[in-house]
Amino acid sequence: MISSIIKGSGSYLPAIRVHNEDFLSREFYGANGERLVKPTPDIVATLQKITEIKERRYLEDHLMTSDMGYFAAKMALDSSSIDGESLDYIIVAHNFGDIRKGNIRIDTCPTIAARVKHKLGIVNPYTVAYDLPFGCPGWLQGIIQANYYIQSGDAKRVMVIGAENLSRISDPHDMDSMIFSDGAGAVILEASETAQRTGILSHLTRSDTLDHAHLLTMGPSYNPDYPDDTLFLKMNGRKLYEYAIKTVPPTLKACIDRSGVPLEKIKKVLIHQANAKMDHNILERLFQLYNQTEIPADLMPMSIQKLGNNSVATVPILYDLVAKGEMENHRFVSGEYALFASVGAGMNINAMVYCHP
Known part of the structure; x- marks a missing residue:
């Protein structure tokens, strides 16, 4: 195949x-x-x-x-x-x-x-x-x-x-x-x-534009005395957080179920680093959907503490750092499964289950 x-x-x-x-x-x-x-x-x-x-x-x-x-x-x-x-x-x-x-x-x-x-x-x-x-x-x-x-x-x-x-x-x-x-x-x-299923096993994408299209937009500075009408990135952080923790976990579960891989076999979750509290909450809610509460300590590598939120670059940077052995206590192992996930402007969510060759 x-x-x-x-x-x-x-x-x-x-x-x-x-x-x-x-x-x-x-x-x-x-x-x-x-x-x-x-x-x-x-x-x-x-x-x-x-x-x-x-x-x-x-x-x-x-x-x-x-x-x-x-x-x-x-x-x-x-x-x-x-x-x-x-x-x-x-x-x-x-x-x-x-x-x-x-x-x-x-x-x-x-x-x-x-x-x-x-x-x-x-x-x-x-x-x-x-x-x-x-x-x-x-x-x-x-x-x-x-x-x-x-x-x-x-x-x-x-x-x-x-x-x-x-x-x-x-x-x-x-x-x-x-x-x-x-x-x-x-x-x-x-x-x-390959003789066996490996690489990309499943993926899923959704776009929620009817009620959530404008949680991230462009707008002028909040400072009324700013010298011009330059447009900056604007975020409705509270609403975005509420949307993410409600919508992302079931989307991830649907992608995992589509792959046929049991949750306990997923050894790494590479998720968009927008807010550490939000990421931990998403992971907890995902496990709750499977009626599980024990989350492995080394499941979700985090880069946000030192790198912040660099949008579309976050997950590929995270992957490269783990692949190159530059994330302490994290590595990819042949035959193990990883879940990739991201959420952002649109609002868009996507996920992918990957098996390391």
Whole structure:
């Protein structure tokens, strides 16, 4: 049988580390345009308690999203010894394109995928490069599309990249800006002849747009005295949290059930790192749906404490760190199962069960 197997991975973490202490001089405002009464140190401490974020990475001034995508892609090719000319597709998931430091204008022409392919120096005209804007679940949706290409016989190798630069699209006067960060991750999915079911076993995607389309939007600064009408990323955090903990667990259960893999055989859960409290709550509710309460301590690797929420880049970065042995007490073992999951703007949710070859 033909299986879709991850053959290589890479990631790029920007060099600039921004700690919570760096926000102590900020002036934060609410959506009503009024300055928050709560002292900034208390706001920072509360956010850390809820999200567990202690630091995050910001992109160096001279770089953009396509640069991060290229760095991650190059690492994936180098670590797997795969020739870029053999790729059938390059799919880049992102939401804001290239944004220059000090000039917040979204630039997607040419596409980020075209720029990455150009930077890689790939000549092959049949290496098709395109972008996928799908909120935070974009990278995982790219993997799902790549799997369809492979299973249909249309492709043998597909690179899927998640790259995002949220630091330049965040309102400096919105306390949610402390959550966002930058980074990129990439994997190469390959068609492999296998005797047993392995690789991607099942996946599931849903979009809840009727009542939840605008939980993440673009809007002006909360500071009424901000000098221009620049649009920043805005989030209805409370409603998003409520949506996620209610909707994500049954979606994950449906995907697991579709795979035929018992919950207890899943040894790793790689979930989008948006809020540590939310992720733990989602996992607890998933186990409750199976009438189980004992959650293995090493089941869910977490990167949010040091990397923040870098949107579509979160899960591929997390995968690469575990695959390279850079996450303490976490590793992938041949024959074991992993659950990938993400939730974000749209609102969109997706999940995938994967068996390591």
